[in-house]
Amino acid sequence: xxxxxxxxxxxxxxxxxxxxxLTVVGMFLYSRLAHELETALDLQLxxxxxxLSGFVTRTGPSLASTKPIGSIEYGETFAEVLAADGTVxxxxxxxxxxxxxxxxxxRHVLRRHELFTELPAVPGLDEPVRMLSIRLLGSDGxxxxxxxxxxxxxxxxxxxxxxxxxxxxxxxxxxLTVGAYLLARAAxxxxxxxxxxxxxxxxxxxxxxxxxxGGRDEISRLGSTLNDMLGRLERGLEREREFVxxxxxxxxxxxxxxxxxxxxxxxxxxxxxxxxxxxxxAIEETDRLTRLAxxxxxxxxxxxxxxxxxxxxxxxxxxxxRVSQRFMPRARQLGREVTASNGHCEAHVDPLxxxxxxxxxxxxxxxxxxxxxxxxxxxxxxGVVLTVTDEGPxxxxxxxxxxxxxxxxxxxxxxxxxxxxxxxxxxxxxxxxGRATAKNAPTGGAAVALTLPDGERPAPQKKPxx
Numbered sequence: 001x002x003x004x005x006x007x008x009x010x011x012x013x014x015x016x017x018x019x020x021x022l023t024v025v026g027m028f029l030y031s032r033l034a035h036e037l038e039t040a041l042d043l044q045l046x047x048x049x050x051x052l053s054g055f056v057t058r059t060g061p062s063l064a065s066t067k068p069i070g071s072i073e074y075g076e077t078f079a080e081v082l083a084a085d086g087t088v089x090x091x092x093x094x095x096x097x098x099x100x101x102x103x104x105x106x107r108h109v110l111r112r113h114e115l116f117t118e119l120p121a122v123p124g125l126d127e128p129v130r131m132l133s134i135r136l137l138g139s140d141g142x143x144x145x146x147x148x149x150x151x152x153x154x155x156x157x158x159x160x161x162x163x164x165x166x167x168x169x170x171x172x173x174x175x176l177t178v179g180a181y182l183l184a185r186a187a188x189x190x191x192x193x194x195x196x197x198x199x200x201x202x203x204x205x206x207x208x209x210x211x212x213x214g215g216r217d218e219i220s221r222l223g224s225t226l227n228d229m230l231g232r233l234e235r236g237l238e239r240e241r242e243f244v245x246x247x248x249x250x251x252x253x254x255x256x257x258x259x260x261x262x263x264x265x266x267x268x269x270x271x272x273x274x275x276x277x278x279x280x281x282a283i284e285e286t287d288r289l290t291r292l293a294x295x296x297x298x299x300x301x302x303x304x305x306x307x308x309x310x311x312x313x314x315x316x317x318x319x320x321x322r323v324s325q326r327f328m329p330r331a332r333q334l335g336r337e338v339t340a341s342n343g344h345c346e347a348h349v350d351p352l353x354x355x356x357x358x359x360x361x362x363x364x365x366x367x368x369x370x371x372x373x374x375x376x377x378x379x380x381x382x383g384v385v386l387t388v389t390d391e392g393p394x395x396x397x398x399x400x401x402x403x404x405x406x407x408x409x410x411x412x413x414x415x416x417x418x419x420x421x422x423x424x425x426x427x428x429x430x431x432x433x434g435r436a437t438a439k440n441a442p443t444g445g446a447a448v449a450l451t452l453p454d455g456e457r458p459a460p461q462k463k464p465x466x
Contacts, residue, residue: 015181018173026165037154045132048147053136056081056145063090082106082144094121094124100146109133109144127152190219258282309350309431316384317345320375323358340375346455347384357428361388361448362417369446383453394440403438
């Protein structure tokens with residue numbers, strides 16, 4: 001059934017519902033009509049026995065007289081009188097004095113006073129009849145009066161109703177089915193239009209949207225929701241394209257520098273010190289490539305939810321001192337210093353991710369800041385705050401609101417970088433269920449804080465990427 005069009009399936013369902021409804025209603029009306037006709041016939045018979053009861057209990061003209069008596073109409077109604085033993089005492093001429101009741105039925109009437117019966121035919125009336133028999137007290141004892149009437153009128157009326165149902169029902173079902181099909185086709189036309197448009201949308205035509213016919217019905221709301229989804233997908237696709245383009249550009253620069261250093265090293269004979277300088281420069285560019293590849297891989301996994309933090313109990317103060325010691329040689333080369341908090345501060349976090357974030361913050365402070373770089377760890381409520389500050393010029397006013405966005409760079413001469421360091425920090429904070437903030441310290445310099453909850457089950461707060 002599912003291989004047929006939806007409009008046809010809806011029409012078939014409508015046909016089944018209409019057929020069932022008409023059948024139930026028809027059966028109800030037919031039964032009510034049959035009951036009403038039977039009730040009307042019974043009232044007629046009661047009226048007949050009432051008219052005849054006084055006649056048969058006194059002497060006078062018999063039922064067999066040629067002139068109709070009371071409500072008796074020859075050809076439509078009839079009557080007879082039976083003795084207690086079932087013999088016919090009197091009857092209308094058409095009955096030919098044939099007993100209409102069995103002896104057992106006569107005895108029943110004598111005990112119960114009345115009885116309704118039906119016969120397929122009686123002498124002189126070759127059609128169904130219905131009879132009412134009652135007990136009366138005659139001059140010689142109890143007798144039974146039988147009055148009957150043809151039931152053909154009732155049968156013809158019911159047959160007429162059945163014929164109307166049979167002749168009018170199927171066309172009604174067909175018309176309603178066709179109407180339901182046309183209505184379903186009209187209602188589903190916007191869906192087909194949206195499907196046709198959706199089939200043409202691809203990565204190269206992501207700006208297209210599904211057609212909307214207006215209104216506030218379910219189909220219009222569905223189209224609007226799908227258009228919103230297409231908009232989010234388009235923005236996500238644009239971000240991915242920009243990410244790939246910028247990542248390619250960032251990878252191209254250190255690769256070009258590395259190639260240049262190696263080409264200069266082999267172009268002409270050089271002294272040992274010159275080769276050491278070239279190799280050191282190549283190692284520096286290689287380290288930069290490694291850090292860039294790690295950051296790109298981290299961000300890609302973060303967007304796809306492909307990594308998860310593995311929290312464990314760790315002394316964050318000791319971790320901060322370890323990161324500071326690692327960057328101390330570089331700081332001395334720059335004539336600067338990196339310090340970290342003393343003491344202890346244990347928390348339940350992923351040490352590898354937190355160390356990666358702190359390393360990025362210290363690296364940024366040494367690259368873009370000035371003066372002493374300070375790494376501090378402190379408790380704050382149910383969590384911990386790791387802050388890296390420097391004594392440099394701080395964030396530019398236009399850069400500060402976008403500090404954690406990808407490829408955000410400091411617009412100063414001599415500063416190189418991919419602009420991914422703070423993005424990694426923000427991703428680490430979100431993976432722990434925390435947050436990262438950046439500001440300019442009142443005394444000068446930049447201050448970037450990493451706030452992490454201290455718990456056995458951190459609740460990640462992923463930022464939407466689309």
